[in-house]
Amino acid sequence: MVVFGFLRIVHERFKKSQSLLYYMRYIIFIILSSMLLFGCCYTPMTSSSNTNDTNETSADDIIDDDANNAQENVTETPATEESAQEDTNQQDSDLEPGSENETTTISSSCVGPTESDMSVRDTVLFYNKSYTDVCIDYSTVKDYYCNNGVLESINDECNPGNRCNAGKCEPVTFICSETDGGINVFQRGKTTVVYGMNTPVDEWDECVDEGKIIEYYCLGDGTATSEQIICPSGYKCVSDRCVRSNCDETDGGLDIYVAGKTTAGGEERNDDCITERRLREYYCYGDDIESTDEYCDEGYICDNDRCELE
Ligand SMILES: [Ca+2]
Ligand SMILES: [Ca+2]
Ligand SMILES: [Ca+2]
Ligand SMILES: [Ca+2]
Numbered sequence: 001m002v003v004f005g006f007l008r009i010v011h012e013r014f015k016k017s018q019s020l021l022y023y024m025r026y027i028i029f030i031i032l033s034s035m036l037l038f039g040c041c042y043t044p045m046t047s048s049s050n051t052n053d054t055n056e057t058s059a060d061d062i063i064d065d066d067a068n069n070a071q072e073n074v075t076e077t078p079a080t081e082e083s084a085q086e087d088t089n090q091q092d093s094d095l096e097p098g099s100e101n102e103t104t105t106i107s108s109s110c111v112g113p114t115e116s117d118m119s120v121r122d123t124v125l126f127y128n129k130s131y132t133d134v135c136i137d138y139s140t141v142k143d144y145y146c147n148n149g150v151l152e153s154i155n156d157e158c159n160p161g162n163r164c165n166a167g168k169c170e171p172v173t174f175i176c177s178e179t180d181g182g183i184n185v186f187q188r189g190k191t192t193v194v195y196g197m198n199t200p201v202d203e204w205d206e207c208v209d210e211g212k213i214i215e216y217y218c219l220g221d222g223t224a225t226s227e228q229i230i231c232p233s234g235y236k237c238v239s240d241r242c243v244r245s246n247c248d249e250t251d252g253g254l255d256i257y258v259a260g261k262t263t264a265g266g267e268e269r270n271d272d273c274i275t276e277r278r279l280r281e282y283y284c285y286g287d288d289i290e291s292t293d294e295y296c297d298e299g300y301i302c303d304n305d306r307c308e309l310e
Helices: 003-017 020-094 103-111
Strands: 121-126 129-132 133-136 140-147 151-156 162-165 169-173 174-178 191-194 199-205 212-218 223-228 236-238 240-246 247-249 262-263 266-268 278-285 288-295 298-302 306-309
Touching: 121 140, 121 151, 133 162, 174 212, 191 223, 199 212, 199 223, 199 236, 247 278, 262 278, 262 288, 266 288
Parallel strands: none
Antiparallel strands: 121 129, 133 140, 140 151, 162 169, 174 191, 191 199, 212 223, 236 240, 247 262, 262 266, 278 288, 298 306
16 A cells, blocks of 8 residues: 555656656656565465465374373373372371361271270271280280270280180189089099189099999089989999999889898898888998898888888
8 A cells, every 4th residue: 555655646746747767767666666566475475375384284283282182191190190199198198186087087997996895805997907805815805996096905904803705804703514414423524613713623523432433513503512422223333433233122222111132143132120110221232232220210110121101
């Protein structure tokens, strides 16, 4: 627009001056202006081409950038995990004792009683691993519990009169056991009573002589007792138990109300009244025949080799 305006001014002056020289200047000026105009236009076209190239390059660059961005995204993934890890660490660091999230930490890391209790066998879960109270020795329990979300244990002595059993302290009691199941003269048995660390009874049944045995047996309160028992009729004590003997009797033993006959080794004895109120009773003892003189009870007299009602 400036050029055309300038040409218009020159043309107007040429028409006024009617000078050939000025006209020639006008022609030269037009040529120069045309060159200037083309040069001006050419340059922008070249620039435009470069712009297109730039645009194409830019498109490629976008693709490359996408690739680069994708690569960056890939390489950033670990960074993201690191960030997550950092966040986790940060979260952990936020879970110091006394923080508001402490309760959450306790419930997730340590589950169990928060105080020691030696009278209960507990199992504590700490990071999904279980810890159960256990006896270390007779009177010491290893007691697990949670303390501010952390697993702790204490080795503690049971109170006097208590012992550690199955991971907890419990009162000491008498515990009796025997191998022959009670009063059983036909089997040699061992009877044991345990009271805490003590064993007040630890005895085998034992023959006193050929016809009598000491039999041990348990009582209901966990203690035990013993008594001397004559082996049943026809039995003798051998090797701490009653076994068959060579003696037989028809009244089954010391029975003053039944007239009996006792035989052993070819020898034979019948119960016999030695006075009106006194009876000689025969019985087997071991392999032998023994006898005892017994008075009949009040209201009874001795008759027919036995004690009978008067
Ligand atoms: Ca017994
Ligand atoms: Ca026995
Ligand atoms: Ca008898
Ligand atoms: Ca008799």
